[in-house]
Amino acid sequence: MSRQSDPLCVVRDLEKHYPITRGWLRREVGRVRAVDGVSFALERGEALGLVGESGSGKTTVAHTLLGLETPTGGTVEFDGDLVSELSGDAERSFRRRTQLVVQDPDDALDPRMRVGESVAEPLRVHGINRVRREAIVADVLERVGLGEDDADRYPHEFSGGEKQRISIARALVTNPDLIVADEPTSALDARVRSDILALLDRIRREFDVAILFVSHDLGVVERFCDRVAVMYLGELVERGRARDVLSDPDHPYTRVLRSSIPSLDPTDRRLGRPLTDTVPEPSDPPSGCRFHPRCPAVIPAVDLDLSHETWRDVAAFRFAVRADELPPEAVGDGPGTTDADAVAPTDVRRAVGLEGELADPDAERAVVEAAASLAAGDAEAAAATLDEAFPTRCERESPTAVERETGGTVACLRHDPTTEAPPVADGGTDRER
Ligand SMILES: Nc1ncnc2c1ncn2[C@@H]1O[C@H](COP(=O)(O)OP(=O)(O)OP(=O)(O)O)[C@@H](O)[C@H]1O
Numbered sequence: 001m002s003r004q005s006d007p008l009c010v011v012r013d014l015e016k017h018y019p020i021t022r023g024w025l026r027r028e029v030g031r032v033r034a035v036d037g038v039s040f041a042l043e044r045g046e047a048l049g050l051v052g053e054s055g056s057g058k059t060t061v062a063h064t065l066l067g068l069e070t071p072t073g074g075t076v077e078f079d080g081d082l083v084s085e086l087s088g089d090a091e092r093s094f095r096r097r098t099q100l101v102v103q104d105p106d107d108a109l110d111p112r113m114r115v116g117e118s119v120a121e122p123l124r125v126h127g128i129n130r131v132r133r134e135a136i137v138a139d140v141l142e143r144v145g146l147g148e149d150d151a152d153r154y155p156h157e158f159s160g161g162e163k164q165r166i167s168i169a170r171a172l173v174t175n176p177d178l179i180v181a182d183e184p185t186s187a188l189d190a191r192v193r194s195d196i197l198a199l200l201d202r203i204r205r206e207f208d209v210a211i212l213f214v215s216h217d218l219g220v221v222e223r224f225c226d227r228v229a230v231m232y233l234g235e236l237v238e239r240g241r242a243r244d245v246l247s248d249p250d251h252p253y254t255r256v257l258r259s260s261i262p263s264l265d266p267t268d269r270r271l272g273r274p275l276t277d278t279v280p281e282p283s284d285p286p287s288g289c290r291f292h293p294r295c296p297a298v299i300p301a302v303d304l305d306l307s308h309e310t311w312r313d314v315a316a317f318r319f320a321v322r323a324d325e326l327p328p329e330a331v332g333d334g335p336g337t338t339d340a341d342a343v344a345p346t347d348v349r350r351a352v353g354l355e356g357e358l359a360d361p362d363a364e365r366a367v368v369e370a371a372a373s374l375a376a377g378d379a380e381a382a383a384a385t386l387d388e389a390f391p392t393r394c395e396r397e398s399p400t401a402v403e404r405e406t407g408g409t410v411a412c413l414r415h416d417p418t419t420e421a422p423p424v425a426d427g428g429t430d431r432e433r
Pocket residue numbers: 018032033034052053054055056057058059060061216282
């Protein structure tokens with residue numbers, strides 16, 4: 001039995017891989033590493049934000065935590081019990097104590113059922129009698145800002161925001177200890193969004209319920225959550241107090257996410273510009289740090305006489321070639337091209353922002369060679385040249401999570417005390433750019 005001071009939920013090395021199969025024998029040809037070694041704890045009554053781009057694995061973490069998906073590795077403990085081992089009464093109690101609110105309330109509400117019946121359904125499943133059910137439903141409807149009479153109406157009679165209130169009421173009727181709210185406000189317009197957030201916040205305090213808040217909106221998480229965990233391609237890259245992590249992120253990926261908040265000043269937004277836009281597939285994640293092909297603070301593995309800004313430009317060139325993200329004017333069509341369409345190496349260099357001669361002769365030679373290959377339409381040869389000339393430490397070494405100065409952890413080689421590269425904020429990225 002766990003104590004009140006223990007976390008409500010502990011996730012250890014959680015892994016959820018989905019097999020990719022081919023042919024009628026469904027032979028496994030690969031795996032989608034949707035969640036790949038995620039650990040965190042959720043305290044009682046806290047709001048923890050789980051953020052990251054689409055496809056980073058947030059929903060998979062949330063569903064695995066609720067026992068809706070079976071992990072392929074690692075464990076989830078809820079109030080001291082392993083979720084994967086629950087059965088009978090213990091499993092029923094876990095289902096009552098954990099609830100899910102989804103993005104689109106229409107997915108949670110049966111259009112043919114009156115709202116009162118929908119909200120009461122979890123109570124019916126748990127064997128609560130009708131008189132008691134009606135009293136509880138009336139109470140929760142009022143607490144989410146609706147009236148007792150609304151119980152007799154149908155979902156289509158309500159607005160999007162009201163329907164989300166109803167699905168929150170439905171989550172609350174069993175008096176849960178944990179609500180997982182998966183993008184609960186992203187389908188709503190801005191004004192309704194803040195009403196629903198204010199409601200969730202009030203409910204969290206009134207019911208002393210923990211909320212795992214899944215979102216890609218950092219602004220909302222900063223306002224609503226006590227702590228935040230940032231995911232990238234199935235891994236947790238940074239976590240800590242939401243205010244600290246989001247106002248002063250240590251991980252370059254958190255900076256990239258943060259730069260998408262429109263309220264930030266332009267200098268700060270440029271700091272978080274990724275080298276490439278393409279997010280790699282979780283079935284084939286990059287080696288070392290998974291963020292390295294996009295990371296504006298990627299660390300060189302060889303000594304080059306280049307400013308950080310120029311290093312970043314050559315790294316961006318390298319990874320843009322690999323991600324097939326070069327502008328059309330930077331790639332020739334190969335043999336048979338007419339003079340009018342021909343691409344010159346100087347065009348390539350202009351298009352990737354490397355027009356001037358580089359101070360480092362080896363780097364210059366590689367850029368000349370890669371530009372010539374691209375002008376001749378041979379992107380594969382260009383990629384090979386750039387891979388060899390501009391290797392990074394981050395593709396060779398996997399970062400381990402280290403303590404952040406203000407609490408929490410960050411998994412980035414620049415913050416590893418054994419790395420000599422300066423932390424991002426001290427020159428790892430170039431503030432003037
Ligand atoms: N049942 C499944 N079978 C195969 N792959 C899956 C399955 N469910 C999710 N995935 C893959 O796992 C990865 C993580 O998906 P997930 O939905 O957890 O990400 P997310 O961060 O919640 O994204 P979003 O914000 O778009 O919901 C994605 O690449 C997704 O395509």
